Amino acid sequence: MPELSGSRPESGLELYAWLFMRLSGIALLFLALIHVLIMHVLHDVTVIDFQFVARRYATPFWRTYDILMLWLAVLHGLNGLRTIIMDYVHSSGWRTVWVAVILLVGLVFLAMGSVGIVTFQPGRFALR
Amino acid sequence: MVRFFFTPSERKQAGRRKLERLFRLRLAGNLPLRQREMGKPTEYVTYRGKAGQWSWLLHRLTGIGVLLFLLVHIADITLIGWGPQVFDRLLFLYRQPVFRLGEVVLVAAVLYHALNGIRLCIIDFWPAATAIHKKLTCAVAVIFTVFFVPTALYMLNWLMK
Numbered sequence: 383m384p385e386l387s388g389s390r391p392e393s394g395l396e397l398y399a400w401l402f403m404r405l406s407g408i409a410l411l412f413l414a415l416i417h418v419l420i421m422h423v424l425h426d427v428t429v430i431d432f433q434f435v436a437r438r439y440a441t442p443f444w445r446t447y448d449i450l451m452l453w454l455a456v457l458h459g460l461n462g463l464r465t466i467i468m469d470y471v472h473s474s475g476w477r478t479v480w481v482a483v484i485l486l487v488g489l490v491f492l493a494m495g496s497v498g499i500v501t502f503q504p505g506r507f508a509l510r
Numbered sequence: 511m512v513r514f515f516f517t518p519s520e521r522k523q524a525g526r527r528k529l530e531r532l533f534r535l536r537l538a539g540n541l542p543l544r545q546r547e548m549g550k551p552t553e554y555v556t557y558r559g560k561a562g563q564w565s566w567l568l569h570r571l572t573g574i575g576v577l578l579f580l581l582v583h584i585a586d587i588t589l590i591g592w593g594p595q596v597f598d599r600l601l602f603l604y605r606q607p608v609f610r611l612g613e614v615v616l617v618a619a620v621l622y623h624a625l626n627g628i629r630l631c632i633i634d635f636w637p638a639a640t641a642i643h644k645k646l647t648c649a650v651a652v653i654f655t656v657f658f659v660p661t662a663l664y665m666l667n668w669l670m671k
Binding site for chain 2: 390404407410411414415418422423426427428430431432433435452455456459460462463466468470487490491495497498499501502507508
């Protein structure tokens with residue numbers, strides 16, 4: 383039986399996924415909107431460059447903020463994509479394929495983003 | 511028995527049913543009642559083309575759009591590990607007018623998805639709110655406009671110069 387959007391699953395993993403979407407959504411409301419406000423509205427791409435990020439990442443606060451936002455946003459987005467796909471794909475074989483693809487994309491992008499944020503050391507490059 | 515040939519009206523009906531499925535829509539006058547009863551029951555929520563229909567569609571479209579941008583955004587931010595030359599060259603791409611207009615669309619998508627998400631949470635965690643669901647939908651539209659219009663004007667300031 384396909385998931386009913388807007389209706390709450392009764393139990394199990396689907397209930398936790400349902401709850402996660404709402405809780406991560408509320409968290410992202412602050413994380414993502416503040417991020418968009420600072421990085422895309424107040425400072426636009428003409429101001430932001432390597433040095434801007436280097437100064438931002440000098441203290442652990444924004445790194446922690448970005449890591450948290452990265453994980454919540456990727457999991458929220460990919461789980462949303464899964465919900466949409468499950469609405470239109472009903473054979474269990476193709477469902478498994480899609481879930482595998484989503485998991486792989488999630489793993490790759492979470493690893494990429496986390497490594498990028500944690501290992502960033504501006505001191506390794508000579509600043510102009 | 512598997513049929514390979516369908517009359518034009520059968521094909522039209524099948525197409526409409528596909529549309530109904532894709533957009534969770536109930537098209538008026540699609541099938542005579544008796545034939546609809548004979549068909550499979552709809553096991554998904556339908557919205558019959560009212561405000562809920564558009565909220566639902568917009569929430570999905572903005573969600574997919576933001577997710578696609580998010581993945582691209584993770585990939586480009588990862589390039590910062592390759593140093594200022596690589597990273598600043600990439601930012602040159604984002605400074606093109608097309609991308610700056612796209613950024614405004616992105617802000618609209620994030621803002622709408624966030625506000626409509628609040629509406630969904632209110633309905634889900636407080637079922638009594640379904641009684642005022644029309645007001646909530648209106649509130650989303652009003653708050654979106656109030657926040658988005660000044661933001662878009664501020665972001666597009668460079669166009670006027």
